[in-house]
Amino acid sequence: MTTVSNSGAGAPHAPTPVRQGGTSVRKVAIASGIGTTIEFYDFFIYGTAAALVFPTVFFPALGSTAGTVASFATFAVAFVARPVGAMLFGHYGDRIGRKKTLISTLILMGVSTFLIGLLPGAATIGVAAPILLVLLRFGQGFAVGGEWAGATLLTAEYAPPGKRGLYAMFPQLGPAVAFILSSATFLVTGSLLGDTNEVFLDYGWRIPFLFSAVLVGIGLYMRLAIEETPVFRAAQQAARADAAPRTLPLMDAWRFQTKEILLSAGALATLFAFFYMGTAFLTSYGTKTLGFSRPFVLTVGIASAVVFGFTIVVSALYSDRIGRRRVIMISCGLAVVWALALFPLLDTGSPVAFTIGVMVTLAIFGIAYGPCGALLPEMFQTRYRYTGAGLGYNLAGVLGGAVPPLIAAPLASAYGSAAIGVLLAVLGVVSLLCTKALVETKDDAL
Numbered sequence: 001m002t003t004v005s006n007s008g009a010g011a012p013h014a015p016t017p018v019r020q021g022g023t024s025v026r027k028v029a030i031a032s033g034i035g036t037t038i039e040f041y042d043f044f045i046y047g048t049a050a051a052l053v054f055p056t057v058f059f060p061a062l063g064s065t066a067g068t069v070a071s072f073a074t075f076a077v078a079f080v081a082r083p084v085g086a087m088l089f090g091h092y093g094d095r096i097g098r099k100k101t102l103i104s105t106l107i108l109m110g111v112s113t114f115l116i117g118l119l120p121g122a123a124t125i126g127v128a129a130p131i132l133l134v135l136l137r138f139g140q141g142f143a144v145g146g147e148w149a150g151a152t153l154l155t156a157e158y159a160p161p162g163k164r165g166l167y168a169m170f171p172q173l174g175p176a177v178a179f180i181l182s183s184a185t186f187l188v189t190g191s192l193l194g195d196t197n198e199v200f201l202d203y204g205w206r207i208p209f210l211f212s213a214v215l216v217g218i219g220l221y222m223r224l225a226i227e228e229t230p231v232f233r234a235a236q237q238a239a240r241a242d243a244a245p246r247t248l249p250l251m252d253a254w255r256f257q258t259k260e261i262l263l264s265a266g267a268l269a270t271l272f273a274f275f276y277m278g279t280a281f282l283t284s285y286g287t288k289t290l291g292f293s294r295p296f297v298l299t300v301g302i303a304s305a306v307v308f309g310f311t312i313v314v315s316a317l318y319s320d321r322i323g324r325r326r327v328i329m330i331s332c333g334l335a336v337v338w339a340l341a342l343f344p345l346l347d348t349g350s351p352v353a354f355t356i357g358v359m360v361t362l363a364i365f366g367i368a369y370g371p372c373g374a375l376l377p378e379m380f381q382t383r384y385r386y387t388g389a390g391l392g393y394n395l396a397g398v399l400g401g402a403v404p405p406l407i408a409a410p411l412a413s414a415y416g417s418a419a420i421g422v423l424l425a426v427l428g429v430v431s432l433l434c435t436k437a438l439v440e441t442k443d444d445a446l
Contacts, residue, residue: 025155025158025159025160025167027225027226028154028155028158028167028226028229029155029158029167029170030170030222031154031222031223031225031226032151032152032154032155032170032171032174033170033171033173033174033177034174034218034219034222035102035106035147035151035171035174035219035222035223036147036148036151036171036172036173036174036175036178037173037174037175037177037178037181037215038106038109038110038174038178038212038215038216038218038219039105039106039109039143039144039147039174039178039219040144040174040175040178040179041178041181041182041212041215042109042110042112042113042140042209042212043078043109043140043144043178044175044178044179044181044182044183044279045113045182045185045186045208045209045212046075046078046113046116046137046140047075047182047276047279047280047283048182048183048186048208048279048280048283048298049186049205049208049209050071050072050074050075050280050284051068051071051072051280051281051283051284051287052186052205052283052284052287052294053200053201053205054071054074054133055067055068055070055071056201057121057122057123057129057201057205058070058071058074058121058122058129058130058133059071059122059130060122060123061122064288065409065413068284068288068409069406069409069410070130072280072281072284072406072408072409073406074130074133074134074137075137075276075280076401076402076403076406077134077137077138077141077402078137078138078140078141078144079141079272079394079397079398079401079402080138080141080398080402081137081138081139081140081141081142081145082141082142082144082145082394082397082398083145083391083394083395083397083398084142084145085105085141085142085143085144085145085146085390085394086145086146086149086387086390086391086393086394087145087250087387087390087391088142088146089101089104089105089145089146089147089149089150089386089390090146090149090249090250090253090384090386090387090388090389090390090391091248091249091250091387092104093146093149093150093153093386093387093390094249094383094384094385094386094387095249097228097232097236098150098153098154098157098228098229098232098386099154099223099226099227099228101146101150101386102146102147102150102151102154102223103220103223103224104146105143105144105146105147105150106143106147106216106219106220106223107216107220108139108142108143109139109140109143109144109147109216110212110213110215110216111139112136112137112139112140112143113136113140113209113212114209114210114212114213115136116133116136116137116140116209117206117207117208117209117210117212118206118210119132119133119136145390145394146390148171148390148393148394149376149377149385149386149387149389149390149393150386150390151171151174152168152171152172152373152374152376152377152389153229153232153377153385153386153389154171154226154229155167155168155170155171155373156168156373156374156377156378156446157229157230157231157232157377157446158229158230158231159374161445162320163320164320164374164377164378164442164446165316165317165318165319165320165324165370165371165373165374165442166316166317166320168316168373168374168377169312169313169316169317169370169373171373172312172316172369172370172372172373173309173312173313175275175308175369176305176306176308176309176312176366177305177309179279179301179302179304179305179308180302180305180306182208183298183299183301183302183305184298184302185207185208185211186205186208186294186298187295187298187299187302189204189205189207189208190204190294190295190298191295231382231446232382234382235382235383239383249383249384249386249387249388250384250387250391252381252383252384252387253380253384253387253388253391254391256381256384257379257380257381257388260379260380260388260392260438261388261391261392261395262392262395263392263434263435263437263438264375264376264379264392264393264396264434264438265391265392265393265395265396265398265399265434266396266399266430266431266433266434267328267332267396267431267434267435267438268328268368268372268392268393268396268400268431269396269399269400269427269430269431269434270331270332270335270368270400270424270427270428270430270431271331271365271368271369271372271396271400271431272396272397272399272400272401273400273401273404273424273427274335274361274362274364274365274400274424275365275369275400275401276400276401276404277342277361277404277408277420277424278304278308278358278361278362278365279301279362281404281408282346282354282357282358282361283297283298283301285346285417286300286354286358289412289417290346290347290349290354291349292351292354296351297354300354300355300358300359301358303355303359304355304358304359304361304362305362307359307362307363307366308362308363308365308366309366310366311362311363311364311366311367311370312366312369312370313370314370315327315331315366315367315368315369315370315371316370316371316373316374317370318371319370319371319374319375319442320374320442323440323442324371324372324374324375324378324440324441324442325375325435325436325438325439325440325441326440327367327368327370327371328367328368328371328372328375328431328435329432329435329436330367331364331365331367331368332368332428332429332431332432332435333428333432334364334367335364335424335425335427335428335431336425336428336429336432338360338361338364339421339422339423339424339425339427339428340418340421340422340425341421342357342360342361342421342424343417343418343420343421344418344421345357346417347417372393374441374442375438375441376388376389376392376393377389377446378441378442378444378446379392379438379441382446399427400427404420404423404424407423408420408423411423
């Protein structure tokens with residue numbers, strides 16, 4: 001009988017050197033944070049454009065409501081692509097290394113995003129425009145599916161004992177910084193072009209996508225400068241010394257830790273739902289349903305992202321003290337209550353209410369997001385850690401990030417906006433129960 005558990009779980013922590021070769025933990029943390037910032041910048045500008053531009057540029061024949069639904073359906077495509085990317089890049093991340101795989105994900109994301117910026121609209125190439133848009137969006141999701149697990153593994157596997165929450169926080173800050181950058185880029189672009197719909201819809205929206213090429217160059221420079229993690233190098237040496245045949249990381253992860261993959265997916269589903277609501281849907285809801293100006297909505301997004309980043313930092317630090325599981329459960333409990341209150345608050349039509357709505361939504365997301373950068377790497381063995389962590393995280397993306405975009409607008413049209421809140425509350429209950437079923441991992445050694 002074979003017993004499988006986290007490598008080193010319950011054993012005394014071996015001291016992790018602060019520096020491995022030419023790579024310090026701080027350097028790894030900064031490189032991972034910059035990398036995820038760039039990847040999620042590319043991801044977020046799509047969400048902003050899906051709310052503000054794509055219904056008109058790529059789905060003009062469908063009308064306002066159907067065009068918005070179709071636009072957010074293309075947004076959801078990336079969440080479906082993410083588990084596929086997690087499986088492929090996870091395989092190579094567990095076989096050839098975290099660093100090489102992360103360079104590949106960054107290049108794929110950069111190319112996909114740049115090409116979206118060059119893509120003609122439906123008025124120019126007809127039905128080919130939305131088809132190509134979906135394919136490029138799939139490329140974005142495919143890249144992000146392999147990005148997150150690798151970036152968090154870099155920091156978690158380098159981090160000293162007792163500080164994995166702290167160091168794994170840096171790649172988690174990427175989405176907060178990226179949301180600020182994406183909203184600011186659209187805001188500045190609109191200001192410089194006079195914020196007129198004609199100019200913005202013609203070429204103004206393309207500038208943030210094309211600008212991503214500069215950021216990708218910076219990210220590649222940072223990632224090429226770091227070394228492979230000491231944990232992975234040790235695992236590779238052990239594998240070479242072992243005469244047993246190597247099995248597929250995906251098969252091993254699913255065979256030995258199916259429960260952990262499914263529970264982590266359920267636990268983080270609400271995280272993704274609130275991520276989608278706070279970054280993409282409320283941008284659309286604020287401009288199209290509540291009638292706020294695009295600059296106002298984007299400014300609220302920037303301010304909310306600052307709050308989002310602050311909650312990531314606080315929750316990650318607390319997870320080193322009180323545990324990952326407990327912090328995420330707090331987020332899920334708050335999510336259930338807030339989901340039911342959110343849309344009645346928004347529908348007052350008050351700018352202050354809208355600002356509070358976006359800020360609190362992203363803050364609750366941040367409370368859960370801070371600890372999960374350390375939680376998922378801690379749950380899986382080194383030989384399939386990239387695959388297992390990526391699968392759990394990105395399956396959560398399908399449940400929480402792909403489903404709500406597809407049904408939020410139809411739900412609101414049929415039953416009123418409060419129905420979206422009920423959907424989010426149900427997801428919150430599911431996540432709360434799944435998190436409760438998880439085992440605390442903060443004291444486990446990698």
